[in-house]
Amino acid sequence: xxxxxxxxxxxxxxxxxxxxxxxxxxxxxxxxxxxxxxxxxxxxxxxxxxxxxxxxxxxxxxxxxxxxxxxxx
Amino acid sequence: xxxxxxxxxxxxxxxxxxxxxxxxxxxxxxxxxxxxxxxxxxxxxxxxxxxxxxxxxxxxxxxxxxxxxxxxxxxxxxxxxxxxxxxxxxxxxxxxxxxxxxxxxxxxxxxxxxxxxxxxxxxxxxxxxxxxxxxxxxxxxxxx
Numbered sequence: 001x002x003x004x005x006x007x008x009x010x011x012x013x014x015x016x017x018x019x020x021x022x023x024x025x026x027x028x029x030x031x032x033x034x035x036x037x038x039x040x041x042x043x044x045x046x047x048x049x050x051x052x053x054x055x056x057x058x059x060x061x062x063x064x065x066x067x068x069x070x071x072x073x
Numbered sequence: 074x075x076x077x078x079x080x081x082x083x084x085x086x087x088x089x090x091x092x093x094x095x096x097x098x099x100x101x102x103x104x105x106x107x108x109x110x111x112x113x114x115x116x117x118x119x120x121x122x123x124x125x126x127x128x129x130x131x132x133x134x135x136x137x138x139x140x141x142x143x144x145x146x147x148x149x150x151x152x153x154x155x156x157x158x159x160x161x162x163x164x165x166x167x168x169x170x171x172x173x174x175x176x177x178x179x180x181x182x183x184x185x186x187x188x189x190x191x192x193x194x195x196x197x198x199x200x201x202x203x204x205x206x207x208x209x210x211x212x213x214x215x216x217x
Contacts, residue, residue, distance in 0.1 A: 049096045051110075053095075
């Protein structure tokens, strides 16, 4: 099930992750507590519809159970 | 960072690209070597986004003293890649846009270059300014 970027942002932040714009660019990124980063394909800004494949990828990166994240979307 | 203190690292990375099943009109591009998934409104945009994302992750991980290739994608994705490269049709990279609509999945190998500072006690620093135009090698599985 795809999600709007703004909803995904809220869900990721509920897991203690920071969603922000990368320095000096217009690219968004997710930042974990130890500084680990993951880029976000937000080419349509907050309205971008994010594929489930991406959601599973970001969950793998930060060790989040995808089912738990999907409950927040 | 002076040139003498840097070393150019060259690496091939593999990207699997395919239409997103759940977002009509979008393409997924998954860089398996660093397990970065990106998407875009065209196959070219998705591939470029995956390359940019992979370089971003490599640069960040190297600056923190981490190995970006430890992020490697799950084995099931690598099996998928193997299937596409062994069974798919091969064609030149400049035909990606032309061929993509008729293809179910694309496997693209891209050369990336990182200029890494190995001088000093701190973690290496990567910069992506030395990235040349990527050379693509493509295989694609036809649409079912």
